[in-house]
Amino acid sequence: MDSIAPAPDPRLEQARRLLDEQELGLAALARAVGLSPTHLQRRFRGAYGLSPAEYLAQRRLDGLKRGLRAGSDVTRALYDAGYGSPSRVYEHGAARLGMAPQAYRRGGEGLCLRWSVIDTALGQALVAVTERGVCAVLLGEDAAVLEAGLRAEFPKARLERVDAGRDEFLAPRVRAVADALARRPWAVPVELVGTAFQRRVWEALMRIPPGETRSYAALAESLGMPRGARAVARACAGNRLAVLVPCHRVIRGDGSLGGYRWGLPRKQALLEAEQGRRPPAKQQTA
Structure with a gap:
């Protein structure tokens, strides 16, 4: 899991260490650290952004990822990570890993990502899709650099660059992203592939209306973790869906402005456009 700062209450740290060592239900965990289940649930989430059950689930998932990346066969990796039933992972694996466990083990081998690059007022935007929806919107100035970033995420996937408008599945999704970048109405399915905590942050970002901003601290507070501003900032930095997941709306x-994965000038331009201080960005499809 991402590195987690120690909680000020040693009982919460004890609870986290116990979960790192063994699987405990909420009641047993609460007894072990001398808190009531209700207090432990609330305070654990406030300190770490996850409930004990969510923390345990994420720990299992991280163990599965490590095993698959290390080359373990899927069944061995599942049981080593603490999954009692492989069927549960296959039912929900695509949502958590972004693909089936076998494909994740192979670095995306067998997975086809179609992608294209469009020119926008914010520079170039790489849009990549799987059969489930848009999985990446990366901003930059160099298509080769953007492609390298995509390959680093899916090193063995088949990446297929498609000229815009020449693929009936990709084309409407590229248009939707272009609409989003130009501040026009858009609707497109997206894949939120990340940790449980990252997904909570990203979902909260998508609820911030255009033209409004939130501070990192306020967003953390809304998620029930008043000391989690830095964790929220890290989740924003890990967002791969520029504009569709509007991490640019979070400031200090x-x-x-704070940070922005794709550069502060782009963050400033997006905020000014949404707040009506600049005209919508124009785009041309490559």
């Missing part, structure tokens, strides 16, 4: 408490 003093009103300054």
Whole structure:
């Protein structure tokens, strides 16, 4: 899992360490650390952004990923990670891993990603889709650099670059992303592939209306973790769906921009456009 700062209450740290060592239900965990289940649930989420059950599920998933990446066969990796039933992983594996466990083990081998690049007022945007929806919107100035980033995420996937408008599945999704970048109405399925905590943050970002901003601290507070501003910032930095998951709408408490994966000038331009201080961005499809 992402590195987690120690909680100020040693009982919460004890609870987290116990979950790292063994699988415990909420009641047993609460007894072990001397808190009631209700208090442990609330305070654990406030400190770490996840309930004990969610933390345990994420720990199992991380173990599965490590095993698959190390080359273990799927069945061995599943049981080593603590999954009692392989069927449960295959039922939900695509949502959590972004693909079936076998494909994840092979670095995306057998998975086909169609992608294209469009020119926008924010620079170039690489749009990649799987059969489930848009999995990446990467911003930059160099298509080769953007492609390299996509290959790093899916090193053995088949990446198929398609000229815009020449693929009946990709074309409407590229148009939807272009609409989003130009501040026009858009609708397209997206894949939120990340940890349980990252997905909570990204889903919260998608609820921030255009033209509004939230501070990292306020967003953390809304998620029930008042000391989690840094964790929220890390989740924003890990967002691979520029604009569709609007991490640009999160700023520092003093009103300054903070960070942005694709550069502060783009963040500034997006915020100014959404707040009506600039015209919508124009785009041309490559």
